[in-house]
Amino acid sequence: MFKILLIEDDTTLFQEIKDRLGQWSYDVYGIEDYERVMETFTDVQPELVIIDIQLPKFDGFHWCRMIREHSNVPIIFLSSRDHPTDMVMSMNLGADDFVQKPFHFDVLIAKIQAILRRVYNYSNDVNELKTWAGATIDLERNRVSNETGMIELTKNEMYILKLLIERKNKIVSREELINRLWDDQRFVSDNTLTVNINRLRKRLGELGLGDMIETKFGQGYVAKEQGSQ
Structure with missing residues (x-):
């Protein structure tokens, strides 16, 4: 079972994503204290991180930078903003993909599966x-x-x-x-x-x-x- 850290402060959307990913046997963790995101990341040791851009305290770009200082874990950004610079900045910071809200869950799941299959299978040989x-x-x-x-x-x-x-x-x-x-x-x-x-x-x-x-x-x-x- 892959562990996914979902950094999303919209509780309704968080629960919906968690429930849907749970149907695919993904173990989804959330954030309780948005000043201690890195502590949660360290505790969970996820195989994938999904980050919203607009968050309390610090935005998703900040946490992406922090994660990249310690780990190459794959990262997917979520955003309701439609400015192209958001996607460019996400990729420049080391994100692996970008999903704009509102999104179809089949698209999100397809992206997650593709990334996990690539990252955790190709290196075996x-x-x-x-x-x-x-x-x-x-x-x-x-x-x-x-x-x-x-x-x-x-x-x-x-x-x-x-x-x-x-x-x-x-x-x-x-x-x-x-x-x-x-x-x-x-x-x-x-x-x-x-x-x-x-x-x-x-x-x-x-x-x-x-x-x-x-x-x-x-x-x-x-x-x-x-x-x-």
Whole structure:
């Protein structure tokens, strides 16, 4: 049974989500004290976090930052606001997906299942190190390192990098990445992939590798090897 921490202060919506997810055998925990969210996170040790943006005390962006300082657990944002910058900020902070209220429960459940299937299944057979562009890729620990230093990636970022370096110097289409990442592209916006790619490039840039992920406009992305054109 997967544990989900639902950070949602609307008690009616919280109970409805909890009941629906309970039907799928998910164990849902809530927040009693919104000044002690991190204490609850530490106590629960969830496999997935769902966060509303508008919360008492501090907003969801604050708690996403706090969680990302300690964990790469997958995060889904909920929001009743429809400004596109909310989704962009969520992804830049390390969220894995964004669901706008009101939403259909089938969509939320599909997103949850896709993320949990990807994050907790794909790593079972990749307890190995890969090399790419002079860097070591630790798939199990979500780490990339070279002589410059070491960075930790989110689950989404590492999975995108893994898909690209498996076919280095070859184009991987946006459609394939979306389908591999989220299983069903009907439930993901094209902008979500763009934000994840940009965030991955920014992190790789800390190791001098940002330009090794190349955009092929209208086609997809390429993970270049050093010395390739």
